[in-house]
Amino acid sequence: MKSSPRIVFVSSEVVPFVKTGGLADVAGSLPPAMARFGHEVTVILPAYRSVDRKRHPLSPRGAALDIPIGKGVKRGNILASDAIPDVSVRLIDQPEFFGREGLYDAGGREYADNAVRFSFFSRAVLELIKQAGTPPDVIHCNDWQTGLIPVYLRTLYRQDPFFxxxxxxxxxxxxxxxxxxxxxxxxxxxxPDxxxxxxxxxxxYGRVSYLKGGILFSDLITTVSPTYSREIQTEEYGYGLxxxxxxxxxxxxxVLNGIDVQEWDPAEDPHLPGPIRSGSEGGKERAKRALLEACGLEYREGAPALGVVSRLAIQKGFxxxxxxxxxxxxxxxxxxxLGQGEKRYADFFRRLMRKYPDKVYFKQAFNNRLAHMIYGGCDLFLMPSRYEPCGLGQMIAMRYGTVPLARRTGGLADTIRDxxxxxxxxxxxxxxxxELLEAFYRVLKAYNHREEWRxxxxxxxxxxxxxxxxxxxxIGLYLRLLKGEFPHRSP
Structure with missing residues (x-):
């Protein structure tokens, strides 16, 4: 067995090309991290219309792919990019399916043909891999949009010696x-029926689930934190699966996600008034004063600043x-x-700001500079999530010396020690x-004991x-999989 597996990483969204959520961050960060350890990694995604081709030039590569869909055939073309260091990036171009404004929906309504769009993508991935000529050791799929890849490998491609x-x-x-x-x-x-x-x-429940297909037909399943992997096996968190x-x-x-430690570097953050370093409170204090001034709030000695950077959604515990x-x-x-999302929560935070104008600031948007200032300038970072598969905010906050106050769930339970x-x-x-309030009062007590807080x-x-x-x-899991430690099985 080789010590350096050849990996194909497939995702419906990848930073820096397109992003609607955290999946894109994983797909843009994990493959180059694996490549830095000497592994050969290819990333494949759709060539959406929203990809900025001036900023990230794409070049044709290989022959066209003819993929059966329904009673006909749809043709896709292969494009290449060098936007991710040390990683081969391929995009599958099919304007009828991917030449749209949104990735999965328009105006909040899912595209009616998402089933065939991502079936096309899944088969095109397999044909692209075959065209490249060298079988990969591992195809790493992500979320329902790629759930048919393991299914196809166990059905239509079952007898194909290439795989x-x-x-x-x-x-x-x-x-x-x-x-x-x-x-x-x-x-x-x-x-087949x-x-x-x-x-x-x-x-x-009377429908076809691509996510269920990926779970049942793949050789190994992972989630984005150890606690979440246990939670989703319970009725409370499993959503029927x-x-x-x-x-x-x-x-x-x-397996816990990571964060981009170059983007989120408190010692070199251009959005802060100066570096924040462990063991020195000066940088943190300057960042706090700058944040409060930018938000129109009065600085007061001994008054902790609580920060929230989040989607405004019921999942987040608002x-x-x-x-x-x-x-x-x-x-x-x-x-x-700082956040945007459901109107209910935006209205709630606006009401709070009106009622407590000297204590509360709310911005309904995503503003990268303000996000950096909140992580750097706040004393506390609030994440009372109903569920949180992994969560990145708590890791960024801790890196910046901002203490998280969070619910013990998913990745929050795995990354925060209490x-x-x-x-x-x-x-x-x-x-x-x-229970949130009880934890909050514990925090206030500790905050007033400065040595403990430091x-x-x-x-x-x-x-x-x-x-x-x-x-x-x-990489350790891939090697164990290739050694046969996880049974290669059919449903």
């Missing part, structure tokens, strides 16, 4: 997004804040919120405002949150 030794890894970034379609799509995407069964098939995930529990692992915030704001604190002598942040367990900051800043840690973990 005989290739193994598949499927990462579930968020089990709530399942790629569900009417059963008749099976014929459109050239899969026998797959429309509950046990060992793609049937999911907990039984399927339990059936693959022996082949299910959790319904807890609706009840807890008035009591929190009875204390001498500052609350600075134990005497080892503490890097504060956690609460139950999804209830009283030690918590120091521990958080000393953590290694880089993608290299994640890359080594994945």
């Amino acid at each position: 005989r030794k290739t193994r598949t890894v499927f990462t579930v970034h968020n089990v709530a997004y399942q790629g569900c379609f009417p059963p008749e799509v099976l014929r459109d995407v050239h899969l 026998r797959l429309f069964v509950t046990e060992g098939g793609l049937e999911y 907990e039984g399927v995930l339990k059936s693959r529990s022996a082949d299910l692992r959790g 319904d807890l804040l609706e009840g807890a915030a008035p009591r929190m704001l009875d204390e001498e604190i500052r609350l600075i919120v 134990e005497d002598g080892k503490r890097t942040g504060y956690l609460f367990r139950g999804y209830h405002q009283d 030690e918590i900051m120091r521990r958080g800043m000393s953590g290694d949150y880089s993608w290299e840690v994640s890359a080594l973990r994945y």
Whole structure:
């Protein structure tokens, strides 16, 4: 068995080309981290219309791909880019499917042909790999948009000698997004009707689930944190797929995401008034004063600043804040919120800002400079999530000496330590405002003991949150998979 596996990493979105969520960050950061360890990595994604081809030039590569869809054939072209260092990047160009404004939807409505769009992409990936001429050791798929790749390898390509030794890894970034379609799509995407069964098939409450296909037909399943890998096997977090995930529990692992430690470097951040370094409070204090001034809030000695940088969604726990915030704001604190999303929560934060104009600042947008200033200038970072597969905000915050206050779920539970002598942040367990408030008052008590607080900051800043840690973990899993430690099985 080779010590340096050849890896193909497939994702429906990849930074720096296109992004709607955290999947794009993973797909743009994990492959180059693996390449830095000497591995041969190819990344494949669709050539969406929204890719900026002036900033990231694309060049034709190889012959066209003719992919059967329905009763016809759709042609795709292969484009190449050198935008990701040390990684071969290929984009599949098919204007009818990918020449649209949005990646998955228009105006919040999913495209009606998403089933065939991403079936085309999945088969085109396999044909592109064959055209390249050398079988990969591992095809690493991500979320429902690539869920049919393992299915095709076990059905249409089952007898193809080219893929005989290739193994598949499927990462579930968020089990709530399942790629569900009417059963008749099976014929459109050239899969047998026998797959429309509950046990060992793609049937999911009367529909076809591409996510379920990826989970059942891949050789190894991963999620983006160890705790989330356990949570999604329960009714509370499994979104109806907990039984399927339990059936693959022996082949299910959790690997934490990393953060871009060059983008998020407190010692070299151009958005801050000066460097923030462990063991020195001066940089942190200057960053706090600059943040409060930018937000029109008065600086007051001993008044901690709480920051939020988030999508405004129920997943993020903001319904807890609706009840807890008035009591929190009875204390001498500052609350600075940056985010966009559901109107309910935007309206709530606007009301708070009107009621407490000297304590609360809310900006409904995503502003990269302000995000950096919040991570650098706040004392606390608030993440009361209902569920959080991994979460990046808490890792960025700790790197900047900002202490997280979060719910003990998913990646938050795996990255934040809340134990005497080892503490890097504060956690609460139950999804209830009283537990949030109890943790908040613990934080205030610690904040007023400056030596204890400095030690918590120091521990958080000393953590290694880089993608290299994640890359080594994945490479280890690939090698174990290729050694046969995970059974290569059919449903």
